[in-house]
Amino acid sequence: MDITFILISVAKIIGLVFLTILPMVAYSVWAERRVSALIQDRVGPNRVGIPFTKIRLAGLGQPIADGIKFLLKEDFTPSHVRKGYYWLAPALTMVPALLTCAVLPFGSELFGIKMVIADLSVGPLFIFAIASLSVYGIVLAGWASNSKYPFLGGVRSSSQMISYEISLGLSIVPILMIFGQLNLSDIVMEQARNGWALLPLWGDRLSLKGFLLFIPIFISFVIFTTSMFAETNRLPFDLPECETELVAGYHTEYSSMKFALFFLGEYAAMIIGSGLAVTLFLGGWSLPFGWLVPEDGASVPFWMGALHILSFLGKVVAFILFFIWVRWSLPRFRYDQLMRLGWVFFFEIALFNILLTAGILLFVK
Amino acid sequence: MLQEYIPVLLQILIAGGFAAAALILSVIFGKSAARNPTKDSAYECGMLPVGPGQARFSVKFYLVAMLFVIFDIEVVFLYPWAVTFNELAAGAVEKGQNFFSESYAFFWGMTGFLGILFIAYLYALKKGALRWN
Numbered sequence: 001m002d003i004t005f006i007l008i009s010v011a012k013i014i015g016l017v018f019l020t021i022l023p024m025v026a027y028s029v030w031a032e033r034r035v036s037a038l039i040q041d042r043v044g045p046n047r048v049g050i051p052f053t054k055i056r057l058a059g060l061g062q063p064i065a066d067g068i069k070f071l072l073k074e075d076f077t078p079s080h081v082r083k084g085y086y087w088l089a090p091a092l093t094m095v096p097a098l099l100t101c102a103v104l105p106f107g108s109e110l111f112g113i114k115m116v117i118a119d120l121s122v123g124p125l126f127i128f129a130i131a132s133l134s135v136y137g138i139v140l141a142g143w144a145s146n147s148k149y150p151f152l153g154g155v156r157s158s159s160q161m162i163s164y165e166i167s168l169g170l171s172i173v174p175i176l177m178i179f180g181q182l183n184l185s186d187i188v189m190e191q192a193r194n195g196w197a198l199l200p201l202w203g204d205r206l207s208l209k210g211f212l213l214f215i216p217i218f219i220s221f222v223i224f225t226t227s228m229f230a231e232t233n234r235l236p237f238d239l240p241e242c243e244t245e246l247v248a249g250y251h252t253e254y255s256s257m258k259f260a261l262f263f264l265g266e267y268a269a270m271i272i273g274s275g276l277a278v279t280l281f282l283g284g285w286s287l288p289f290g291w292l293v294p295e296d297g298a299s300v301p302f303w304m305g306a307l308h309i310l311s312f313l314g315k316v317v318a319f320i321l322f323f324i325w326v327r328w329s330l331p332r333f334r335y336d337q338l339m340r341l342g343w344v345f346f347f348e349i350a351l352f353n354i355l356l357t358a359g360i361l362l363f364v365k
Numbered sequence: 366m367l368q369e370y371i372p373v374l375l376q377i378l379i380a381g382g383f384a385a386a387a388l389i390l391s392v393i394f395g396k397s398a399a400r401n402p403t404k405d406s407a408y409e410c411g412m413l414p415v416g417p418g419q420a421r422f423s424v425k426f427y428l429v430a431m432l433f434v435i436f437d438i439e440v441v442f443l444y445p446w447a448v449t450f451n452e453l454a455a456g457a458v459e460k461g462q463n464f465f466s467e468s469y470a471f472f473w474g475m476t477g478f479l480g481i482l483f484i485a486y487l488y489a490l491k492k493g494a495l496r497w498n
Contacts (some may be wrong), residue, residue, distance in 0.1 A: 005368075005371070012372070013372065070391070071390060075395035078404075079400075091385065117372045117373075117376060118372040119369060125444065126373075147408060148416075166440060169437065169440035170440055173440075173447045176447040176448050176450075252408050257390070261388070336496075339429070339497050340495070340497070344490070355479075362458075362472065
């Protein structure tokens, strides 16, 4: 426990949260608008570039302009709200979303330092424990607003989030059974050497057992990804804030930076959810086919470490584009359909999936 | 051992500080404008607000929360079993007894546990606890 350890940790936190995730949030909002425009044959925001010049940069200045606008707008607190909780709610949604990235291994090593903020031996448990805290922010926002639409949005959102948390939790049990550990760094390392969970084409996983295990892993992956959509309140499960019924759901009464914090929390949760999916199913920072896997104890050269970080970010970006693509392709579910999907189909399939995995692990050599 | 958690603590402080800073900066830099009764009323699509802000809501939401607590504990209970599954299986295979013998108790025990929970789940389902119409 010394001062360099703390400084390195702070540098990693700032590097990941402020220089990676927050800009990614800003630019995934931009990407969302541009891609949706592309899908709907529109142009999208393409005007804002470098100020005071004619350079447009395809609208890349838009997120920065939006940020400044959020900061300068009137910070209005209506008098009918419950003030303390009303102020607490946006922070409570955003802080857990930023906290969960602590255990994600976002690279192998850089200058001999492991590229993960906290190398805990309880990775997925930590993520689920912290991520479920963000329900509080949403419930509080809905309740503290003291207004009908936010209230309904908050209630819907909380029950949807806790319902899908069960299938989310169950869906990764087969993965834990196969890898036999909860440390995400080790899970990634094992996938780098022996084939990604979803791509068993090299190493130990290139065998009959590996191919058979691909079936439960794929089922897990489908359940995990779908539940992730529900957890982050994205279309096709965006009932908490469906604009045709509830205006904007739980953040109807919020404006200015408080609204921005909700937005930020939601997109950060989406990015970190993608990060977790990539880590568990798609080999995290590793490159496919066992290329450039660092040896045990050997130092990793700078270019290789940087390449691993880029590989992780590339996979996450691909996942986010998938999120956006789905959002603009599928219609919204009805509430009873949503609950039935989570509680009836996913719950049963996930339970069956655990037994299937156990069977394969026990009987196939 | 606990040293691994220090970065988590640091991150809590940094993320909390960021949220607080954002809220405070917005108050400092934000415009301030006059209040008026219309702006101050609860938003109901431009109509005047009718009735209390918190309507009564379906008891189903409460039921879902109760079921969540039960089944989420089950999920957490599965994790340690899942993590040690490979070791237990290897041990059982080494003993080389048949599948229904004592060395496979770790598998049958969990199957029984899941079976009991599944019966409870079917009961909740048949009772209509998860029906939303």
